[in-house]
Amino acid sequence: MSLFKVFDVAGSAMSAQTVRLNLTASNLANAETVASSAEEAYKARHPVFAAALKAVQNANDAPVPVQVQGVVESQAPAHVMYNPAHPLADANGNVYRSNVNTVEEMVNMISASRSYQNNVEVMNTSKELLLQTLRLGS
Amino acid sequence: MSNVLDKALGVPVAALQLRAMRTKVLAENMANADTPNFKARDIDFKAAMRQAQGELMVLNTTQANHLQPPGSAPQPPELLYRYPFSPSLDGNTVETQAEQAKFAENTVNYQATLTILGSRITGLIGALRGE
Numbered sequence: 001m002s003l004f005k006v007f008d009v010a011g012s013a014m015s016a017q018t019v020r021l022n023l024t025a026s027n028l029a030n031a032e033t034v035a036s037s038a039e040e041a042y043k044a045r046h047p048v049f050a051a052a053l054k055a056v057q058n059a060n061d062a063p064v065p066v067q068v069q070g071v072v073e074s075q076a077p078a079h080v081m082y083n084p085a086h087p088l089a090d091a092n093g094n095v096y097r098s099n100v101n102t103v104e105e106m107v108n109m110i111s112a113s114r115s116y117q118n119n120v121e122v123m124n125t126s127k128e129l130l131l132q133t134l135r136l137g138s
Numbered sequence: 139m140s141n142v143l144d145k146a147l148g149v150p151v152a153a154l155q156l157r158a159m160r161t162k163v164l165a166e167n168m169a170n171a172d173t174p175n176f177k178a179r180d181i182d183f184k185a186a187m188r189q190a191q192g193e194l195m196v197l198n199t200t201q202a203n204h205l206q207p208p209g210s211a212p213q214p215p216e217l218l219y220r221y222p223f224s225p226s227l228d229g230n231t232v233e234t235q236a237e238q239a240k241f242a243e244n245t246v247n248y249q250a251t252l253t254i255l256g257s258r259i260t261g262l263i264g265a266l267r268g269e
Contacts, residue, residue: 002162013169049173064166066173115171118234122165125245132252137259
């Protein structure tokens with residue numbers, strides 16, 4: 001019954017969006033953190049989504065769930081701020097702020113939240129359909 | 139016996155299976171709405187329905203040890219790729235609004251098929267009881 005596979009698919013999407021939301025929370029929380037060098041500064045993290053297509057090659061009706069292939073760190077340069085009074089300032093009086101783009105993260109958050117809601121709806125609808133099918137003939 | 143029941147229940151059974159499969163395919167599209175390079179898929183319901191209703195291709199056998207090829211069983215419907223209205227830069231062709239609309243349409247059709255099947259079952263029970 002194909003409807004049971006919907007739970008796997010929508011569930012995988014929900015967990016993938018949860019990972020994305022987690023990373024967004026981590027990025028936003030660390031948006032203002034500073035470090036004494038560009039290497040130590042916090043770098044924004046983003047998930048890489050991929051469709052789990054390996055299983056499809058074996059069977060035609062295998063589900064295509066989402067998998068989080070990994071987490072990549074943003075390569076954007078850290079923000080350099082001149083602040084000699086700061087306890088973390090380096091020899092030149094610079095501190096390095098994380099490279100998190102707050103606007104981008106907010107957009108990511110809204111997108112993840114909408115996708116999550118969408119998948120919850122899909123799951124709910126499929127559940128209703130399954131229950132109605134079970135009640136068939138009564 | 140099951141053949142008799144299959145004949146009595148008829149087309150809605152195949153339609154229900156196809157609708158369930160389409161629900162899965164559309165759910166996959168929506169689950170992968172943020173996956174780069176994912177291509178949205180769908181089935182051509184009309185063609186799949188025709189395929190499901192059509193006569194099965196069965197080879198003529200003249201000897202007892204002639205085998206039927208595995209392909210003579212009903213084939214699963216062909217999955218097609220959706221043509222996007224506005225392609226996106228990351229190679230993803232899922233348009234969430236369109237998918238939601240198709241999902242809702244498919245759900246209503248599934249429920250309609252369930253109603254038809256339900257009334258057939260009620261009719262069968264009535265005939266069995268002789269009411």
